[in-house]
Amino acid sequence: MTTDDESKNAQPESLRRVQLYTDGACSGNPGPGGWAFVLRDVQSKKEREGSGAERETTNNRMELRAVIEGLKVLSRPCHVGLYADSQYVLKGLKEWMANWKKNGWRRKDGSKWVEVKNADLWQELDRLKNIHKISFHHIKGHSGHPENERCDQLAVAAYQNGSW
Secondary structure, three states: OOOOOOOOOOOHHHOEEEEEEEEEEEOOOOEEEEEEEEEEEOOOOOEEEEEEEEEEEOHHHHHHHHHHHHHHHOOOOEEEEEEEOOHHHHHHHHHHHHHHHHOOOEEEEOOEEEEOOOHHHHHHHHHHHOOOEEEEEEOOOOOOOHHHHHHHHHHHHHHHOOOO
8 A cells, every 4th residue: 555655656665765864944034044964874874964055044944955955865766764853844744745735735824825835845845755755753853863963063054154
């Protein structure tokens, strides 16, 4: 049985397993922000880190960018264990995205329809999500989780050292 968490194109048992840890950070909201990921191949234990920054952004956009940039690194479909401290990202992927798509990337706000915030990033994430089998794991932020702390350090450093 295929679920929303599974790729429609790949056989799960043949997929390489990776862990993707992500975080976004912002100084002000909006303000300068950074995103970061740590990607680990479960079998080889090899890791890759990535980070970047934007001059004027929001924390939610940086949380989304971290996941997008981490998934974009993968050169083939994988089973991705996604670890994030952002309920916005995790609930968006697991619960909200299907209805947003069905409603033309709009959501109800009271009695009116409004565009989903960050629709451009959600649409890119939707495209990438369909390539991989993704399982979702919430990490409590700033709780001493080593990979989450590393992502936070990288994201903060990225916006503090931003070369706009």
